[in-house]
Amino acid sequence: MMILRTSPPSPFGRMVKIAADVLGMSGDMTVVAADTNDPDDDLRQQNPLGKIPTLLVGDDVIYDTRVILDYFDQLYTAKHGTSILYPGTGMETIRLKTALARVIGMLDAGILIVYEGRFRPENMRVESFVDYQLAKVTRSFAEIKAENPTYTNGATPTATDIALACALDHYDYRKQLDWRDYCPSLASWMMDFSNAVPSYKATLPDDIEPAEWR
Ligand SMILES: N[C@@H](CCC(=O)N[C@@H](CS)C(=O)NCC(=O)O)C(=O)O
Incomplete structure (x- = not known):
């Protein structure tokens, strides 16, 4: 076990x-x-x-x-004999894994912003640090927007799909930025992901605000 x-x-x-x-x-x-x-x-x-x-x-x-x-x-x-999380071969898989590294990096930046608020006393907040981290997130969203993603993997999401759904919910949960402003089409992406992957709803943080797909 x-x-x-x-x-x-x-x-x-x-x-x-x-x-x-x-x-x-x-x-x-x-x-x-x-x-x-x-x-x-x-x-x-x-x-x-x-x-x-x-x-x-x-x-x-x-x-x-x-x-x-x-x-x-x-x-x-x-x-x-086949992969769900990392489908494909060669450079296709490497590109998918790089997209996963991008999402994880966006989230690492988000977590550092949470800790900035948690560990530093109110009068010692460093706005430039928060901005530095947020810029990583917004640059990544600009790339994702240019890629114009749609969710098409049904009940077999890739690791990158799973990470993206969790990342978008993190920004809503921590109210760090509204990703809809940066990549509006991700709202329908979330709808399709949520409809296809049952554990999406089963694993939501308790007190996250409602959305059409939650
Ligand atoms: N990139 C790491 C990030 C893990 C991470 O930062 N987890 C947070 C909670 S969401 C944590 O354990 N923080 C405690 C700490 O950094 O001391 C991973 O993918 O596992």
Whole structure:
């Protein structure tokens, strides 16, 4: 049995949960809540970085999100002979993985903005740091807008699709920026993703605001 250390608001932990469900592995995984702020949480013994998601498999400790997704993909392809998370071959897969790195980078910037607010006292806020991080996100949205994405993978989303859905919800949940201003067509993308992937709704953070697709 795999053990996933995560917490409900984590967009990265949510990616792992959705991927496990899409690949039919949820039954092999137990979620054990982790509190990254608590020094006594054994997460810091399991993963010296003290980060979630962290996956425990026997004596192995697997992180970060991308490595966990790679691990799931290995298990799935060994069994089924084909990949859902990283379809295609050669440069096609590399481009998909680069698009995944872009989404994860957008989210890492979002998380750093959350921590800027959490760790720095009110009178020590550094606006230029927040702007620096936000610019990574808005430049990425400009690229995504130019790519004009539509969601066409049905119940078998790629890792990049799963990450994008979790990232968009993160910006809404943390109210960091309204992605609809940067890439309006992603609203119908979300609608199609939500209709096709059942674990999207099942993994929403509790107190996220309603949207047409939630
Ligand atoms: N890029 C990492 C990011 C993971 C991450 O930043 N997780 C946050 C929670 S959403 C965390 O554990 N933060 C605690 C910390 O940075 O100390 C991944 O993909 O796993």
